[in-house]
Amino acid sequence: MTMRPILCFGEALIDFHPEGTDDHGFARAFVPFAGGGQANVAVGVARLGGEAHFVGMLGQDRFGDFLIDRLQRAGVDTHHVVRTADAPTALAFVQLDADGERSFSFYRPPSADMLFRSEHFRDDAFDGIALLHACSLSMSEPELAEATREGMRRAQAADALVSFDLNLRPARWSHHDDPRSVMWSGLELADLVKLSDDELDYLAVDGEDAFLERLWRGRTRLLVVTGGSAPLRWFVRDADGEMPVYDSAVIDSTAAGDAFVAGLLHRLVEQDIDARNFDAFIMELPRLHATLRFAAACGAITVTRRGSFAAMPTAKEVETYMDERP
Numbered sequence: 001m002t003m004r005p006i007l008c009f010g011e012a013l014i015d016f017h018p019e020g021t022d023d024h025g026f027a028r029a030f031v032p033f034a035g036g037g038q039a040n041v042a043v044g045v046a047r048l049g050g051e052a053h054f055v056g057m058l059g060q061d062r063f064g065d066f067l068i069d070r071l072q073r074a075g076v077d078t079h080h081v082v083r084t085a086d087a088p089t090a091l092a093f094v095q096l097d098a099d100g101e102r103s104f105s106f107y108r109p110p111s112a113d114m115l116f117r118s119e120h121f122r123d124d125a126f127d128g129i130a131l132l133h134a135c136s137l138s139m140s141e142p143e144l145a146e147a148t149r150e151g152m153r154r155a156q157a158a159d160a161l162v163s164f165d166l167n168l169r170p171a172r173w174s175h176h177d178d179p180r181s182v183m184w185s186g187l188e189l190a191d192l193v194k195l196s197d198d199e200l201d202y203l204a205v206d207g208e209d210a211f212l213e214r215l216w217r218g219r220t221r222l223l224v225v226t227g228g229s230a231p232l233r234w235f236v237r238d239a240d241g242e243m244p245v246y247d248s249a250v251i252d253s254t255a256a257g258d259a260f261v262a263g264l265l266h267r268l269v270e271q272d273i274d275a276r277n278f279d280a281f282i283m284e285l286p287r288l289h290a291t292l293r294f295a296a297a298c299g300a301i302t303v304t305r306r307g308s309f310a311a312m313p314t315a316k317e318v319e320t321y322m323d324e325r326p
Contacts, residue, residue, distance in 0.1 A: 003269050004130035005051040005077070007160075009151050010138035011113050012039035012056055012067045013090035015254065015308055030093060032063075034070035035308035036113075037137050037167045040255045044262025044298065046075035047312040050269060055080035055125055055151075056138075059112040063089035070309055082120045087112045094254060114141050118150040126158040130269045133261065134190075135167040136183045145182055152189040159275050161268070162219070164190035165261050166199045180205070188218030191278060194261055197227035222282050224292065226260060228253075232296060236282050243292055246300035246325060255308040256299045262312065263298030267291045297322050 016030035034043075038056065045052035054076050058064035060083045067089065071078050090111035116138070126132070132155035139145035152162050164186050173179040180203060187193055187203075193215065195203070204211035215223060216237050223235040231242040268291065273281045282288055297318045305311035313321075 003050055004128055004274075005053050006042070006045050006131045006133060006265055006269060007053045007055060007080075007125065007129045007155070008038040008042040008045075008133045009055045009148065010036070010038035010134055011090065012036040012054065012058060012071070013092055013111075013113070014063050014066065016091065016093045017252075017254075017306060018094070032066070033307040033310060034067050035092070035255065036067075036090070037135050037165065037258055038133060039067070039071060039076075040258035040308045040312070041133050041165075041262045041265070042076045043071065043074040043309045044255075044259050044312040045266045048262065048266045048298070048315045048318070050266040051077070053077040053080060053125075053129070055082075055121065057082045057084055057112045057116040057120065059083070059087055059089035060085045061088050063091070064112065074309055074312075080122055080125045082116065084112050084115055087115055090114075113138070114144055116147055117143055118147045120147070121151060121154065126154050126160065129155065129158060129160045130274055131155075131161040131163060131265055133163040133165070133265060134186065135165040136179075136186055137167050137169065137172065139182050139186055140172045140179070145185070149185060149189060152186070156189070156219075156275070161191045161273070161275050161278060162189060163192045163194070163261070163265055165194045165257065166196075166203070167257070168196075168199045168202060184214075187215060187220065191219055191221055191275065192264075193220050193223045194257070194264070195223065195225050196257065197225055197230065200225050221279060224264070224295075226257065226299070232292065234288065234292060241285075243289060243296070245296045246321075248300040248303050250303045252306045252311065253303050255311050256303045258308070259302035259312055260295045260299035263295035263318065264291060267294050293322065294318060297325075 013036040015033045015035035020028035042052040042054040225233040301313040302311045
């Protein structure tokens with residue numbers, strides 16, 4: 001069966017990972033890895049056997065060439081990528097602690113991805129897609145935020161599902177007094193929302209019940225909240241639950257959330273779930289649980305590997321992993 005494409009809009013950048021330390025604990029060198037939230041999801045979908053398209057803006061520089069090459073090698077369609085000479089490709093330096101948890105130092109303003117505007121969407125970008133995936137990383141500047149919302153609206157007009165992962169990076173919002181209102185403008189347009197437990201705490205300033213009440217007033221019909229090794233939680237408008245996740249030895253958590261999202265979205269499209277039958281799907285708990293379990297396995301495998309694109313598993317690897325851990 002030919003699966004419809006998943007369109008991932010937003011960020012692709014170079015993650016520089018530390019290699020070796022000197023006597024003072026500073027990295028001796030940094031090794032470049034292709035990464036970026038939405039680019040990671042696109043690669044994750046392609047590695048699982050789905051059809052993934054990436055749309056965003058890269059610089060006309062060697063880092064942009066590197067990302068195009070790595071996306072295409074992973075099987076991602078880059079037809080909708082726009083290149084610019086007005087800003088360089090974004091860079092991020094990653095630091096990992098003893099438990100493999102990551103933090104970022106971004107070298108990006110202004111960077112090419114921040115210059116994407118609504119008019120840069122090609123007319124055929126949304127043709128035939130099953131799903132659009134976006135996140136708040138592409139909302140930290142007003143015109144870029146409007147491009148993100150425009151993409152979400154155009155996906156809805158094409159009868160595609162819309163997925164939104166908050167992907168909170170406080171350093172990216174330093175010039176905003178309170179970015180929550182901008183983030184909510186994305187949340188309210190999404191059918192499916194994925195948050196970490198820290199992101200839920202950040203958004204639920206008036207308590208979890210008030211947050212959920214507001215979320216259900218928008219388009220959202222499924223919320224998934226992950227918490228590392230803690231059980232994941234799922235919410236629909238009339239029910240909620242939780243599921244245990246796999247316990248993995250964490251080497252690098254950089255792309256864990258993106259791998260989870262890629263697994264979830266790929267499994268939805270694989271089951272031919274779209275805007276017309278999404279409500280029926282989320283009420284079939286065995287199917288929902290099986291889909292979330294697959295996504296959790298994708299994340300669990302990814303944390304055992306370094307990098308982002310390079311860490312994404314294949315469908316066979318995920319199936320073997322799940323068979324060995326019933």
